[in-house]
Amino acid sequence: MSELKLLINQFYSAWRTIGFKRPKLTWTSLCSCNCHAGPEVGLKLRVKKGSSNKVIKGRKKERASCQQVLDHFDQQYSQELGHLWASARAVLLDPHSWQYGVMLNRFSAVTDITQILRSQGFSTLLPQTDASSLLCGGSSTVSNSEQQVEKDSPHDTSKGPPNDSHLLPNITSHAFSQDLQSETSYSLPHPSLQCYIHPYPHRFPSQAHRPGQLKQYYLLNAASLLPVLALQVRDGEKVLDLCSAPGGKALAIMQCANPALLCCNEPDPHRRNWLAKTLESFLPRSLNSRVIVSAQDGRSFGQTEVGTYDKVLVDAPCSNDRSWLYSCSSQQGEHRLKERTRLPALQAQLLRSALTAVRPGGVVVYSTCTLSSSENYSVVETVLNNCPDAEPEDLWEEIAVPLSKYFAFSPAHADHGGETVPKPSLQPLNVSSYHQRHGILVVPQPGKTWGPMFLSRIRRRK
Ligand SMILES: C[S@@+](CC[C@H](N)C(=O)[O-])C[C@H]1O[C@@H](n2cnc3c(N)ncnc32)[C@H](O)[C@@H]1O
Known part of the structure; x- marks a missing residue:
């Protein structure tokens, strides 16, 4: 005792x-x-x-769903998802069932938090033996050649930022910022994306900001990590996060590898401040020269930086199903549904811009957190139709199969009328490889409440 x-x-x-x-x-x-x-x-x-x-924690406040939005979803998603919609709908309408992921921050000491998580029944989503080691591309040190890449990069901060609205997060002191003053001879903690999840809807408490200390973890929907895994960032690469705020995926990228440059772009000033604060709370100051914030309209970003990046993430503005369902008034719901019709055009422009910013042979990942096929497959299809040097890559074997224990995936396309929808997380027997190659969709299901999340990977031909 x-x-x-x-x-x-x-x-x-x-x-x-x-x-x-x-x-x-x-x-x-x-x-x-x-x-x-x-x-x-x-x-x-x-x-x-x-x-x-x-x-004191864990229970979400009761919130009513917005009937207008729900009616719209019922109409659209019962067509697009067939029988999957009924169970997805049940999850979305029951916030008590929602799961939360805890992404550890490798730049802070995480041993004690790991113990606490394990003692509460959390386990790692990406054990080192499977997807994380295959998909995360980092090594623990930054080699001389990688530093050379950084020196030669047009974004080397000694030569100025990529545009005049660049903001460097003003980071307070902490262990790493003290240890890592020299950019030439340091080694960073080993890249590894560690996310803890609980089998039940257990929300881990958020961490208060403590001046001078990096936060140890970031709470997120674990499906948000999948676009980052699909990006396969390697040490020394130049990466653009085109729609970056509040910065969850940027942080995940920094857990995966030591890029020579991560440009986090966000045009909205309020959200850009939030992004800067996130970066400040999680990343050591020694990374200021390689993790930068820019404020461009993503639609024109590609034209200003043609063929510059190895990897580009377009985590596009979308009709965020989870949050839109809880619109606070019918007016807001109506307004959002109107906005919804305009989103595909914006998303296609952002994806085109990303394909211009990526170098030949480089990769763009397009993602959204909606189930809507007009913001997902259709956007990818529209852009690919006019972009002969871009090729979609199949993520089913690489991501959906190894992670189907945790997530319910559907590769189905809109035009199936509910007849050919595969069971979630099963091999898509009735879906053509054509549609499968346009992306995979995480559909929230009971017990696997992650998502919605759509992701598509497109390679620019050499
Ligand atoms: C889905 S959120 C990104 C979430 C973020 N990637 C993360 O993981 O935390 C989409 C973001 O795109 C931004 N956005 C909206 N219009 C944009 C545009 N024209 N160019 C670039 N970003 C835009 C929004 O302000 C919003 O912050």
Whole structure:
């Protein structure tokens, strides 16, 4: 018993060290966290307040869904997804069932957080033996030749930023920024994208900002990592994140490899500030010269930087199904549905711009967080029809098959009338390889509530 108490004290002290925004945990709460009795377990973090215990985390506030948006989705998605829509709809309408991923930050000390996550029943989404080691392209050190690439890069900050609206995050001091003042002879922590997930809808608390310290983890929908895995960033590459705020995927890229340059572009000033804060909270100051923020309209970015980047991510503005479903008024819902009709044109322009910015032989990943085929497959198809030197690549074997244990994938195209939709995460028997090559779609399903997320990878021919 005394050993157990000691363990709990250690746990508690680590919890405080990490700086969660939460009041004191009780003995009871720790016991609750460590049992794995069922889906509600993760929600039982309690705080003593007076004589009553109340749940402080995990439960989302009840929010009503917007009927206009739901009606629209019912009409469109029952056609596009067939029987998959009923179960996806049930997940989207039940925020209590939503899962959350915890992406670790390799630039901070993560040992204590790993222990806590494991003790609460979290496990890694990308064990080193499978997808992460295959897909993450980094090595632990930056070689001389890679530094040369950076020196020669038009984005070397000593020669000025790619455009005049470039912002360098103003980062406070922390362990790495002190250790890594010299850009010529450092080695970074080994690149590895580590994301912890829980089998149940357990929301891990967010971490408070602590001046001078890097955050240890970032909470996200784990499906957001898939476009980054598809990008396959390697050490020394030049990478453009064309639509970057608030910066979750930029952070994931930095967990995967040590690019010579990561240009994070975001034209919206408010969101750009948010992006800069994210970068500041997670990345050491020594990376300021290679992780830069730019403020261009993504539609014209390609023209200003033709053939410059090895990899470009277009995580496009889209009709974010999860959040749009909870539009706060019918007017907002109506407004968004109008906006929805305009999005494919903008998305196609962004994708074209990305294909101009990427070098011959380089790769563009296009992603959205909507199930809508007109913002997904159709955008890719439209752009490819007028771009003979761009070729879509098949992500089914590379991503959907190895990760089907966690995510429900559908490669189906819109025009199936509900008849040929494969079961999620099964080999697509009735879907032509043509459509499969245009992208894969993560459809939220009970027990695999990640998504929506569409991703497509396009290579520019040499
Ligand atoms: C889906 S969000 C990106 C999320 C981000 N990649 C992440 O992982 O945190 C799309 C972003 O595109 C930005 N955006 C909108 N119009 C744009 C444009 N014309 N060019 C570039 N970005 C644009 C939006 O302001 C928004 O921040």
